[in-house]
Amino acid sequence: MYANSLPLHCTVAAGCGLLAHLLYFIHGEKDGKALRIIIAHLNAEVLLSAYLIRYLGISKQYLSFNTAINLSYFGALFFSIVAYRLAFHRLRHFPGPLGAKLTKAYGLWMARNVKYIDELCKLHQTYGDVVRVGPNELSIRNVETLLAVNGPGSKCTKGTFYEPLSEQGEYALAVTRDKAHHKQRRQVWEKAFNSKSLKAYEPRVKSSVDDLLSQIAAHEGKPMEVSHWALLFVFDVMGKVGFSEDWGAVKDGRPNPILHLLEALFTPLGRLGRWIWPIGFFVDTGLGNEDREAFEAWSNKLLAVRQKEGREGSIDIATFLIESFHEAPNFKAGLHNQNLLNGEGQPVMIAATDTVSNSISWVFYHVARSASLQREIYQAIKPLFTQGDEAITHISLSQIPLLDAVINEAMRLHSSATVGGSRMTPSEGLQVGDLYIPGDVNVYIPPHALHLDERYFERATEFLPERWMTAPKLIKDKRAFAPFTIGTYNCVGRQLALMELRYLLAYTVWNYEFAYAPGENGRRMEEESLDLVIMKAGKLDVVFKKRESVGL
């Protein structure tokens, strides 16, 4: 008798599947709710099992009922999702691979070689400027859209990518999606990077340059792996600038374990190809979170020590974060709880290490292969360097156009922020010229794709520093150069990054001539570079030789 009711049960289950989609999944964001959704389904499964066992006992029939009901529910749910995404979704008219239209898991395929950005650029070649790269996600390779999405007055917020990246539910500057909250946080961070603060950081950057120059002296004539030393250099700078600590990584010469943790943080993000809900799931369950937790514990401890001990008379990034924490809750821009303070401490390392070390590595990749470029840089810095160390400041270095031309060109060709941050369009949508982007859609404007676009840069794939100086015609639209992105969410640490790059390049060229090590052709660096959300340059061996002509 009960056995005859299987069709009815399956019909009800399929109806539930359809309703689950139409009443729940279709509405609002679900990226940060994976665990809750899985738990709800497991609970439903327990209830279903209890109900079936009551009538059928634990029997073969129970198993077949259970399986059929589940298949009906999930079959209807996924059928509805697929039909909706292909035929009814507000992005249905946008071109893109079928897999990407159906599921964001397509990102896994795109990231199979951990080179998501290269695959994305290929998709733009195939489909044009606007590509649907996920069910609710567009990648747009167009400078007008960059301005409309990120520029002044834009109503776009950060996208769903940032949703699972909270610290115990608190969203720090780099990940908050609430505009008002972001504005408050940004006031705090801007104090940490105003000209007075940057002035205080300058000697620390210089001392890390000196440490690196000592290592170069010790390794003279022997191959030095550029991306390894760049990472150690940046790590030390952030210790000094972020927390007034000297971690001595350059002096030590070995990778600090924290750098492994940082890489472990980024690797899943890179491998998942911007598919974000699994990250939320792992964060919420605590599964596979050992490295993340170890990094957080380390970062939180740094702040806790600073909160307890202080650093009399020493300004660093932590000073401003902690100061505003202590001023809360009366101070409008204050950080109002410890989780938020901890969350703010982490980007000091996360946003500032791989980004800068990638750029340094590529600067050296290009400069090392050209003795004539080194001579030009040497001649360009000579009037400043012959005035003595005191004349050499970040401001005076920033006034040497060739330094910036080389740095800009390296950052143009090898964007650290490969696809850039995701943004969400306002609910009314966004009109950019002829293009209408529907509301509540995640949009990426990949700087790397803009930087290599012939519409914006002539001979776009070539390293031509002169485009920033004597051959401006090679830049057709400067607005497309956005390594730090633009607008409200632009990089708050931009000047510090440039300070590190300018100091390191100038002092190295002043003191050394360098070239690829015997057997090195630079291909490893190109081929082994990984898109871990932030680009991680591959390996490159360079040999340094003390410049005999210093000062001549």
Ligand code: HEM
């Ligand atoms: C070459 C080096 C760097 C590059 C290319 C770079 C690039 C970027 C980009 C593209 C963004 C926007 C991310 C988004 O759209 O969500 C960003 C944001 C940010 N960067 Fe950097 N960055 C660099 C160095 C640094 C440094 C040294 C710091 C120092 C702590 C830093 C701190 C931050 C922070 C806190 C944000 C979030 C800003 C906000 O949301 O208001 N970055 N960076």
